[in-house]
Amino acid sequence: MDFQALVDGIGAMTCVVSVEDLGNGRYGKICIVTGNKGYIDSIEKPAPGAELLVQKFVPNSEYTNYLTKDLNFEDYSYRAAVEGKCLHSYAKPERMQGIWFNMSFIPIGHRDGNICYCLYIMEINFSADTKRLSNVSSDTAVGVLDTCIKLRSSRDFKETMGEVIEDIREQCDASYCCILLVNSYEMKCTVLCESYKDKSLKISMNDYLDADFYELAQSWNTLISGSNCLIAKNEQDMEVVKERNPKWYKSMVDADIKSIIIFPLKFREDLLGYIWAANFKSDDAPKIKETLETTTFILGSEINNYLLMDRLKILSSKDMLTGVMNRNEMNNLIDKIYNLTDDNPNSVGVIFVDLNGLKTVNDEGGHVAGDILLKNAAAVLEEVFLPSDIYRAGGDEFTIIVTGISESELLEKVEAVREAAEHYENVSFAIGYCYDENKHNVKEALRIADERMYEDKKKYYEMHPEKKKR
Template identity: 45%
Template sequence: MDFQEFVNNIEPMTCIISVEKFSDNSYGNIRLVAGNKAYIDSIENPENVASAQMLHNKFIPNSPYEKYIPKDLNFETACYQCAIQKKPYHTYIHPDRYSFWIDMYMLPLASDDPNIGYCTYTQEITIEKNDQRMTNLSADISAAVLQTSLKLKGTKDFRNTMDEVISDIREICAADRCCVFLTDFKAKKCSVLTQVVAPGLQIVPMETHMERDYGDFFDVVETWPATIAGSTCLIIKNSSDMDVLKARNPLWHESLMKAEVDSLVLFPLEYNDELLGYIWAVNFDTENAMNIKEVLELTTHLIASEIANYQLVDKLRIMGTVDMLTGVNNRNAMNNRVDWFIRSSDKKPETFGVIFADLNGLKQKNDKEGHGAGDQLLKDAAAILTDVFYDGEIYRAGGDEFMIIDCEASEEDLEQRVEKLRADSEDPANISFALGFYFDSGEGDIRKAMRTADERMYIDKERYYTLFPERRRK
């Protein structure tokens, strides 16, 4: 077949790809055999949107594809599936290395050489994402995506639903285990959101693996973007792919070998151009790699969107309930907690203690050293209260006043802590509090407890200033 004449009769950007086949069913060189004018322009024409993002702007027939794009295991898998296994292939993707989306079609061609397979590669570039093209799916993939969407939509238990979704994905991949990591590249932190393991497998939890075998697992996670190398994901199917991974990322490769990982799928979770984390499946059904890739390319969009919404709600919750200066609960959270004691039909604690702690000396600190020093004093005071009342709920009631509700400790225990803190407060070298304490031993009247503790705090403050009149506010 005259491949050049063949592609010249096709109008969309099209080239012919050859794949070298070995006797063990592995493959060798993948080459771009011929290309039509539209395809060659996408490489050579500087005005073409793709040209500036190719590795070399000169098309040479029968050149290895790596002359034009970085080595991409996903692209190689698609070529092998089409040219050698004779399976048509279509996908619509946005590799990170490009500023555009690619609608990709591949069709197998006949070959007279048993050691070489051929296929067509046709692409159409779109600058903006086309949602309609993303929904052009096979029935089984559509069902998997729909199932994920229905489970995520309107869930009230985010973590439980994520466990269910990731369990479904593990089954689709026929993997040993499937895990979702959350990442924060600014804070250089990562955490496991969920991990699902195949029934009957005894596998060390990922959190344990991270703590036991790594000083900081983020050192590994931050290498993943470079390892994916601008593609949409990383799929390792066999030892040949593992060799590519070893060359790119020897640190991670070593850890995978220790964990007896033979194959893996790693997909970034991105939302509005922000990397939120990763999903990975280990020791999966490699014969079904391309179908798994198509399912995950779409379900990861849904999962990332749900994670972004969950994180936003969590941030809003924190902003609404946490004092941003000291890190303890704020007045809004305190009011909600008090309202729960008063109005909720839930079972209340049988006993509880309420402590009011007013920070002495804040005004003098602000006047003499500035508000920065005063802010630090408030932070240190909150830290002390959190340490002393470790089993209680600490609230910044406002200004220099804190309230603690403790439903765990006994009256004697709390009274001892209050008295020690009061004695420590009389040392000029220590942070000083005026304290009021009330223990409810069964009445369940939070308003009485707060009122009494507040009154006792002011009595204690007067006692303090009587002992140390020079420290009285002026």
């Protein structure tokens, strides 16, 4: 068959791909037989950002001569050449920045022994073409639209994401599906949502999130190896996973995972995390890929908005130096308790804590020494109270507000604070506290605790006249 005449008759960048059929769903070498001028120019005269491993086309060379091993390219080539299927994909490979590929794989009715052939036709876009992104099957479109509606009408983002991941798992017919967030600033991973096919199986991804897991998640970029995702659908594909990431491969074998699909979740070029599914229906791999390619495009934007709002909430509610809650959050809590209209009065305990000698530390050691002292003061309080109950009310003042506490428990905690402070250098507190059986009297309790704190501070300076007053 005259392959050269075939590709020369096609206007788009086109090449002929050969696949060695080994039977039973396995394949050997995948080669680029020949290409038309447009395709050869894409190798020898590439557009900026679209450079391959070499810039010289050699007929009948293995495709890995031009790009790193890509299981997605191999799967589509096999399905087109051997199984006779027409396939399409619109994707942005991670190996190429800012470039989208519109790709078609078309079977060729010619076979040389166990060598089968297909056409690979591609178009390069330097920005995402929304029309092409939305040009998906009706089933995929319905699934993505359902996801969008759920997210847009959601009042509880995490709860809705639980429903979304359940839908995605069912679409993939997978035993397990998960969205894992990756925080590069704090160098940690967190599970956003997960779904199990077997409801009795409750081995959560959280069980694996130890101190070393972030490093493992970082290695997934190498595992994907420049493609837009990784789909390992059978034993042959899993051997590639074993070669690229033996540590993760072993953990999957231990968990009886025989197939895996993993997609990066990004907003623009920023990595937010990964979505992955285990033990999916391998025959539906192209459909699953299409579904996740479109869905992750939507999820990346939604998750980024969620993380941004979460970050803004932290900035508005936490003291960035000590990590405890700030005065703004304290005022919100006081107003909430004071204005509650419930019939249950409940109790409230208030403790005012003021650092002794912060000015002296600042004068002698500078603001860095003062910041360390403030952090240590917060650490003392966190040994006794939850961080959500501690508020930095001012420069060296902290307030603790706890409801539903008994007076004896409050006194025990005051003494525990004094004892904990003894283990930190220069940490000395003036403390005032007040207990009231009715939480609606919180403002009066705050006033009394404040007065008692200043009485305690006065005694401190009477005992330590060498210390400078504020």
